Amino acid sequence: MTYREIVAKLQKAGIESAEWDAGLLVEHFCHLSREEIMQDPERRFSSPELLSAVERRAGRFPLQYLLGEWAFYRQTYRVAPGCLIPRSDTEILVEEAIRKLPKGAFFADLCTGSGCIAISILCERKDTTAIAVDLSEDALQIAAENAERNGVRDRLILKKADLITVKPEEWGSELPMPDAIFSNPPYIRTGDLVDLSPEVGAEPRMALDGGEDGLIFYRRLFPIAQEWLQPEGFCLFEIGYDQAKDIQALARNRFASCRILRDFGGNDRVAVLEKPI
Secondary structure, three states, rough: HHHHHHHHHHHHOOOOOOOHHHHHHHHHHHHHHHHHHOOOOEEOOOOOHHHHHHHHOOOOOOOHHHOOOOEEEEEEOOOOOOOOOHHHHHHHHHHHHHHHHOOOOOEEEEOOOOOHHHHHHHOOOOOOOOEEOOOOOOHHHHHHHHHHHHHHHHHEEEEOOOOOOOOHOOOOOOOHHHHHHHHHHHOEOOOHHHHOOOOHHOHHHHHOOOOOOOHHHHHHHHHHHHHHOOOOOOEEEEOOOOOOHHHHHHOOEEEEEEEEEOOOOOOOEEEEEEEEE
């Protein structure tokens, strides 16, 4: 199968980024640069791994899972079906965290998934330490590997816990109160899950489903922050593009302020919550 044939197959499957995806697949499985591929787009590839990956991608299986890793912020992360795929919009949260964290801070990353939020922050702020919490054993194993490959494993505590039912004091009596809490929780409304693209639908449902109104985790995260956060602490929570007003209403009488940051596409994306009341 040639590069052009791969592109045509992916286009037929309805993949808008067919050329980009085809190039990445050939690069990864045939160990060629993009320049080498384009020099001879009629070159025939017979790698069984590549052909299998092309078939799965044409079936709308996520490209990131096929490659097994994905770039996020300034790092590279292993990704697998056991965790949510890191997305560039979440980098808004990471950049704000790096800017706002006090020197020597200890922070918490709740619903950590691949660990990309906590690990990217730790990589850029070498004076900080963190705890990353998730209910999924698969996600925590991936996060541990990502922490190791990015050189921050010694500054990151990984903890399995159900945020809905387990309080922070049950995570370990030795934990200090965090200076900040970050989270990209599940926030898609349950009824909207059926409308997701096949690619997003292949990601763990537990990392997507935010309950009937998409707010179930925020209702739990806000009390956790009030009880556990340092008095001068702050929170950064990723939110859905249409959830800003609901989040601000939930934050009222719980935090001194709640402002919303927009992502690269101009959509509301991160709630910045200052000083729990």
